[in-house]
Amino acid sequence: MEKWTAYTDSIEETHALGEKIGAEAGENMVVLLSGDLGAGKTTLTQGIAKGLGVRRNVTSPTFTILKIYRGRMPLYHIDAYRLEGVTQDLGFEELMEDDGLTVIEWSQFIPEIIPDEYLSVSIHLLDEDARRFDFEAKGKRYEEFLEEIA
Amino acid sequence: MTLILAIESSCDETACAIVRDGKEILSNIVSSQINVHTRYGGVVPEVASRIHVENISTVITEALETAKVTMDDIDAVAFTQGPGLIGSLHVGVQAAKTIAWAYNKPLVPINHMTGHIYANRFVSELEFPMLALVISGGHTQLIWMKDDWTFEEIGTTGDDAIGEAYDKVARVLGLGYPGGPKIDKIAKEGGPHYTLPTPKTANPYDFSFSGLKTAVLQMIQREEKKGNEVSVADTAWCFQETALQSMVKKTVAAVKEYQPKMLVLAGGVAANSRLRVLMEEEMAKVPQTKLVIPPLYCCTDNAAMIGAAGYVAFTHGLFGDFDAAADPGMLMPGEKY
16 A cells, blocks of 8 residues: 555544554654644654553654654654754664664655655644644555555 | 862753852853854754864863863762753763863763752752752753652653744744744733633643644634734734743642742743743742742853752762763653653
8 A cells, every 4th residue: 555544633543543553663664754833743653652662751852853762662753843954964874774663753854864665644734633644655565564554 | 168060062052160069150151052053943963063072172171260270179070961962962971071081080970951950059059848840942840859869750741842832933933043032022012812722731730832832823824814914922922821821820739739848940941031920920829938040041051050960969979980871862860761
């Protein structure tokens, strides 16, 4: 499956959707999240973390760019919001080669480090609580991954 | 007498200070990069660490010269181990380890946020049990301190830190970085023109600012769709009142339940002028708890506060090893993973 769309009507439903992603994720996977400020990127990541078995609450990584959580495998939560217009080597590629799931918000600001294969989720704010999630899988492994989530 | 040399480089300030007995500042040198980062709308990690490298030796030399002491007089080297930007932290950690090794001094690793709390020792003796409201770009926490150097988190943000919400709202309003002072200033010209939802949390002492940030964005989009011009001052006023009222209310409720001898504010957002007024108003109703608001120079990142916390950690014998590494996600002492 290359594309899939999901709708949620509450934070709880967004968490549940994220949980499925976290539960099905395999090692070294990369998930890109896009959407305006307030679309729900961190909210979806909170669900992903839960699905990975992370017990700690996931909070916004904007300030430190990267937060690492321990679950059944590590979750690397990267937020490139502050990196707009700058090219630099932050060592993120090394993380993505480690065993773990890398979730990247605002990945459009760091195109040079995005691998060829990934799952992207574009989040659209419909109204106060309703959101649309457009999934796109790049690469066979991610197409199978999306099959499991959908 | 104990002299601590303290180094801080967790974000965009490269700083070194010499502090006597944890409460007297002999020197406090800060080299800020804020002008560089304003161009980018935020701190740029790689730029930040490069500038830290350029500045670190200068600030250390200047701190010693200003304090009129030499390394022989120093009892320990305290440094910020985390939380912060990895590249930035790394520069300070390496500098601290190098000096400590070269001059054979003990190392005292310090959590940046405990530094903000202990900065209050420069203006007042701390009285325990104490409650600390720690508010910055990366944190919004209520910390219960039963005794000196014990920390228990009784509330925290479930999503964005308050300083981050300020930065993001400021960016949407075209006010630039850092958002806190800009919103604080322009809000003085605004009024209650818009209604924003009060943040809700399951635990009464937890915080949430992500929903409020989203509500501001949606409100602006709604007004623009209707063809109305959005008032920046009114939006800033409404955002600030909603965020601060909610935070102050929760803090005062915690004060009433826990009955500390003292409430201290800590962190960069403690510099907010409206927060200071609101806090004083509300805490006047709880006279049994003393309110300490740090002076402005203690709110921003500096090394003196690391020296203040470093002194207390030093007296508790909390020394670090030479394999100590920067810890960008460092937890508060006692905080559970």
